[in-house]
Amino acid sequence: MKIRVYYEDTDCGGVVYHSNYLNFCERARSELFFQKGLSPHKSDEFFVVKSLEADYKSPAVFGDELFVKTTLLERKSASLVLHQEIKKDEKVLFSMRVKVAYLKNAKPSKIPSEMFEVFKND
Structure with a gap:
């Protein structure tokens, strides 16, 4: 997913504020759906x-124009482990490994099969 860095994403020096990389990754995961x-x-x-x-x-x-790539690393019945990278051109600027759990009625629950399909390939 492509992301453009706007002024609101940066600190006073024009550099992307650290927590916004997490926001970019969250946005990319939602966009897959x-x-x-x-x-x-x-x-x-x-x-x-x-x-x-x-x-x-x-x-x-x-x-900057950035690209966020999401890759499924591990699949369990109620959780996923994903690797996400943010690149500018071919240079990796940020990467993270994130474990997400699926909740139903505020309790861990089996992930529906169509949800797994979302993470096959970005």
Whole structure:
């Protein structure tokens, strides 16, 4: 998914503020669902981030066009482990490993099969 860095995404030096990389990744995960005509949220069913490990490699700045790639690493009945990278051209600026759990009525639940299809390939 392509992302343009806007002024609101940056700190006073014009560099993307660290937490916005997480927002970009979240947006990219949601967009995967929208592209398949699905929603990542159904009234009482949704994914939540359980844990993540982030690696900031190089800064993005105001005006940059970035690309977020999402890859499924591990699939369990009620959780997924994903790898997400943010690149500018071919250079990796940020990467993270994120575990998301699927909840139904606020309890871990089996992920519906159509939800797995969303993460096959970005």
